[in-house]
Structures are given as C-alpha cells and as structure tokens.
Amino acid sequence: MFRLLLKQRMSTKASPFKAKVTAVESLTQGKWIQTRKIKYNDPNGNSREWEMAVRTTRSDTTNIDAVSIVSILHHTDKPKEIVLVQQFRPPTERVVIELPAGLIDPNESVETTAVRELQEETGYHGEFRKQSPVIYSDPGLTNANMVLAYVDIDLQNPKNCDPKPKLEESEFITTFSLPLNNLRKSLDEIAQRENCTVDARLYHFAMGLELAKTQL
Amino acid sequence: MFRLLLKQRMSTKASPFKAKVTAVESLTQGKWIQTRKIKYNDPNGNSREWEMAVRTTRSDTTNIDAVSIVSILHHTDKPKEIVLVQQFRPPTERVVIELPAGLIDPNESVETTAVRELQEETGYHGEFRKQSPVIYSDPGLTNANMVLAYVDIDLQNPKNCDPKPKLEESEFITTFSLPLNNLRKSLDEIAQRENCTVDARLYHFAMGLELAKTQL
Numbered sequence A, B: 001m002f003r004l005l006l007k008q009r010m011s012t013k014a015s016p017f018k019a020k021v022t023a024v025e026s027l028t029q030g031k032w033i034q035t036r037k038i039k040y041n042d043p044n045g046n047s048r049e050w051e052m053a054v055r056t057t058r059s060d061t062t063n064i065d066a067v068s069i070v071s072i073l074h075h076t077d078k079p080k081e082i083v084l085v086q087q088f089r090p091p092t093e094r095v096v097i098e099l100p101a102g103l104i105d106p107n108e109s110v111e112t113t114a115v116r117e118l119q120e121e122t123g124y125h126g127e128f129r130k131q132s133p134v135i136y137s138d139p140g141l142t143n144a145n146m147v148l149a150y151v152d153i154d155l156q157n158p159k160n161c162d163p164k165p166k167l168e169e170s171e172f173i174t175t176f177s178l179p180l181n182n183l184r185k186s187l188d189e190i191a192q193r194e195n196c197t198v199d200a201r202l203y204h205f206a207m208g209l210e211l212a213k214t215q216l
Helices: A110-122 A183-194 A200-215 B110-122 B183-194 B200-215
Strands: A020-027 A033-041 A047-055 A066-070 A081-089 A094-098 A101-103 A126-131 A145-153 A174-179 A197-199 B020-027 B033-041 B047-055 B066-070 B081-089 B094-098 B101-103 B126-131 B145-153 B174-179 B197-199
Touching: A033 B033, A033 B047, A047 B033, A066 A110, A081 A110, A094 A183, A094 A200, A101 A110, A110 A126, A110 A145, A145 B200, A174 A183, A183 A197, A183 A200, A197 A200, A200 B145, A200 B200, B066 B110, B081 B110, B094 B183, B094 B200, B101 B110, B110 B126, B110 B145, B174 B183, B183 B197, B183 B200, B197 B200
Parallel strands: A066 A145, A094 A197, B066 B145, B094 B197
Antiparallel strands: A020 B033, A033 A047, A033 B020, A066 A101, A081 A094, A081 A174, A126 A145, B033 B047, B066 B101, B081 B094, B081 B174, B126 B145
8 A cells, every 4th residue: 555655845956945036127018927008997987097917828718827726635644734835936035835836838728737737846646626717816906817726636546655746947846735724823833934925815725724613 | 782784785886797898908117017027046046037017006114015804794693704895807807706905005004904994895893803924916926915804893883783885986896795604605606697706815715614614
C-alpha cells in the first residue's frame, strides 16, 4: 500500500522569500495588463464612465482568465488537509499563500486547466470533480474572472506517492498543506511568522470554514 | 420590542439590472486605475519584469485600498442570514453579488470604514468586532488589497428597525440577505435566475461554509 509522507514544504528550487522588487515604473499599455475606459448607462439611463484593468491573455473561446483549485488530502493517519502554494508576487512585494491556480491556455477547458495546473504547481495527480460558475476577483477594479474547481487527490495512487512539481524556469512555487480545521488561524500564524501574506479568496474560504463552526 | 421585517430587496433607486456598458476604449493612464512595470529579482537573484494594475486612490497612511464586511443577522424567528449587496459593475458588464465593501477614505481607520460603508450601502448600524490582516484580491494582477471586517448588527437596536441606505447619486446598490445555511447553492440559484454573477471572495466564503459541513 502506498502512503504519502507529506513533507511540510516540497519546494524544489530557491525559497520564494529570497525575491525582491527593485523598481516600479509607469507603464502606458502593458503586454500582459492594460487599462480601459468604459462608457456605460446607469440604471436611470444616464451615461457615465468607469476605468478598469484587463488581462490581455484571456482566450476568446472560454472568456475565462483563470482556474483556482480546492484539493483536500484525505490522510489515513491525520486530519484532512488542503493543498496550498506560496510564491513571491511582485505586485504585492511579498510572498503570498494561495490556492493552486493558473491561467487557462487557448482552447483549454476548465477541467483540463485544473488538473494540469495542480500537477505542474504541486506535483499531485488529481481528478476533476466539479466547478463554480464564472466569478469575478475584484469586480470594481477589473474584468479578471475565474472558476473555482474542486479536484480529488487519491493518496493511494502511486503517482501521488512522491509528488514532484513541474515548474517553469521563472516559477518559484512552494507547495505545502495545512489542516482544514482552524485553517484561518493557521494562515494568520504563518503570515505573521514568515512575514508573508494571504490571497483574499483563500482567506474568505478559511473565514467560511471558521464561521460554519460557530454560526451554522 | 423592535422587530425587523426584512424585505427581500431594500433598494431605494432604479434596479441595477437596467444598467449597461455602451463602449470600452483604450486608456493610457487612468485617473483611478493605472498600470506599472515592476522590476524584481527572482529568488536566484536574476532580474525579471512583471506588470500590474494599481488603484491611484490608496491612502499613504493606511496602505490599504478597501474593507469588505461580513455581517450576520441573528433573527429570532428564522435562521441566520448574511447581509449582501448587488450592483452593476461596469468591468464585468454584469450585476454582481458581493459583500458590502468600500474604499478607505484618507486618514480613516479600517474600523470606521467598515461601520460607515455598512451603513451607507445597507442602512444597518453595526458594531465593529474584528478584522483580518491585509489580504490581496488578485496578487498576480494587482497590488489591490483589502481587510475583511466582521461587524455585528443588533436587530433589537431601534436604528436597525427600518434600515435606509445612504447612497451617492452615482451608486445603485440593492441590499438583501440570504440564509448562511446553503449559501453557495442560493448564490448559484440567484446568479442563474437573474443572469447576474458573484464576487470571487464571497463565493470562496460560501465554499468554505459548505465544505465545513462535509469535511470538518
């Protein structure tokens, strides 16, 4: 029988904490990120304007930017854990704890992206189970959208015995897992101890888990 | 004794569903949203570049853009509900269901913003209880950050008997509430029925609530 000896941190490369921002410069129109002016009619029919940021990488076929992945590890000898990643995010100038995630490639389905990104970022071979509708990460600021996927990881699968991420040369992603129970407190503690920060979507997920215990 | 007869929708103005985008134009540098090129050293010390969107409105004193608010209604005659808002968001070209939220004014504290925005958007007078650390809404795309606040609403308080939002002339926000139990399913149903969409942070919160029931 195969058992996963999960290492607390499965990084294969240099620590993301060694990265740092050296300069921030003005940019008119980026290759990856641009701004747009929107003209719209308000509910009373009055013409108004709004500004937004857009990703230039969105595929016309899906009209979705990204997929994030919830994967729970069902251990036989300890409580359930959720798979997380940690990487330096230049916009924040910090290392950020997030759900595994990635942009959808052209002509790729949500299902394929979810399984591919989980494997590339964390090394785990998963089975796609279900997905959310298209949701918007910060709808006052940007049209950036995503789908939240739920992917099962079978720890009895030999492929998951010693998960090895397949990172691109420019990616420095550390995979780890935390118990689902008390996830919010664990995130707070790690963020404080390591001087890193947490993705808002992951934090809201953890708040939901916590609130369910006292309010449901 | 005061009792809140909660209307399903407490909008005071025209329906957000009447709004629509009429044009989307290129924009070099916006008044509210701009792009930046970041130079950074990766963990191996190699110089790399990244692009990001920034809000121009962030106060230097807090270094925080926004506050979102979790408020639970403790009814005496029906299950607990969470306070939500619905508004047309030009970047998404859709009406979006979100937690009440707002940008922090210059020199304003998180606590003050949370109570002020809850009252302005929903009409409820709340008491600030606690807040998250600073978290990032879409850290690969933008430095936009926020704090998640937890605000108590005392439904016995006479001020909360007939909550009246104080919306700006350009705001068309509808307040409503949904049972905490099965929140994710309710959001899915409303989004489908009304052809609107859901903020990713709220959706992750609802996923956490749901997963707690089966996985914790």
